[in-house]
Amino acid sequence: DAGVIQSPRHEVTEMGQEVTLRCKPISGHNSLFWYRQTMMRGLELLIYFNNNVPIDDSGMPEDRFSAKMPNASFSTLKIQPSEPRDSAVYFCASSLISKETQYFGPGTRLLVL
Amino acid sequence: KQEVTQIPAALSVPEGENLVLNCSFTDSAIYNLQWFRQDPGKGLTSLLLIQSSQREQTSGRLNASLDKSSGRSTLYIAASQPGDSATYLCAVFRTGFQKLVFGTGTRLLVSP
Numbered sequence: 732d733a734g735v736i737q738s739p740r741h742e743v744t745e746m747g748q749e750v751t752l753r754c755k756p757i758s759g760h761n762s763l764f765w766y767r768q769t770m771m772r773g774l775e776l777l778i779y780f781n782n783n784v785p786i787d788d789s790g791m792p793e794d795r796f797s798a799k800m801p802n803a804s805f806s807t808l809k810i811q812p813s814e815p816r817d818s819a820v821y822f823c824a825s826s827l828i829s830k831e832t833q834y835f836g837p838g839t840r841l842l843v844l
Numbered sequence: 845k846q847e848v849t850q851i852p853a854a855l856s857v858p859e860g861e862n863l864v865l866n867c868s869f870t871d872s873a874i875y876n877l878q879w880f881r882q883d884p885g886k887g888l889t890s891l892l893l894i895q896s897s898q899r900e901q902t903s904g905r906l907n908a909s910l911d912k913s914s915g916r917s918t919l920y921i922a923a924s925q926p927g928d929s930a931t932y933l934c935a936v937f938r939t940g941f942q943k944l945v946f947g948t949g950t951r952l953l954v955s956p
Contacts, residue, residue, distance in 0.1 A: 735887070762942060764942075773946055773947070773948050773949065774888075774933065774946040774949075775946075776943055776944060776945075779942060779943070781942075786942075787943060822887055822888070824887075824888075826942070828942075831876065831878070831893060831937070831942075832878075832890050832893060833890070833942075833944065834890075835887030835888040835889070836887050837885070837886055837887050838885075838886070838887055
């Protein structure tokens with residue numbers, strides 16, 4: 732299996748621009764997680780889906796952040812408008828609902844200037 | 845609110861040493877604990893998972909223990925190698941829930 736796939740791997744944008752991060756989970760997995768990692772706050776869960784349905788979005792920092800999962804093989808995390816403090820590494824992870832181990836993608840390194 | 849702390853924040857050892865990484869959490873009720881490894885520029889890889897009903901797990905040179913009464917877990921790495929150099933993260937989660945709460949991480953450097 733190719734593992735969790737994220738794109739782009741690196742993104743540099745200017746403040747105010749829209750940013751869309753993409754994730755393809757491992758085939759057959761029915762849970763998908765979006766995390767953000769910064770030096771100051773460490774690794775934090777933003778939102779997760781079970782069977783394409785958002786279960787817990789309490790970690791989404793502001794209304795500028797939104798996430799969708801239109802089907803079992805694709806999810807997006809969108810930031811609109813982006814701000815410099817959104818600069819971080821964003822990870823996507825997937826798992827089976829019945830299993831506890833989450834498999835992480837390589838992450839997207841976002842820099843907002 | 846669950847808080848997870850890892851000590852030390854960074855550790856540098858010569859190859860061959862045995863070492864211990866520590867993880868402490870504030871709410872120990874029915875929590876499971878997982879240890880991850882993160883290499884620079886890469887995602888996380890799961891190393892060991894300890895269920896709330898277990899006290900330890902072993903995989904090769906790695907041994908992780910869980911003491912819920914004290915809210916602590918340790919990751920023991922035997923005969924360390926340069927390839928063990930990475931950041932090690934612990935995470936706790938409640939049985940039946942999928943939300944991981946991560947620790948602050950320990951950055952390990954093993955010198956040849």
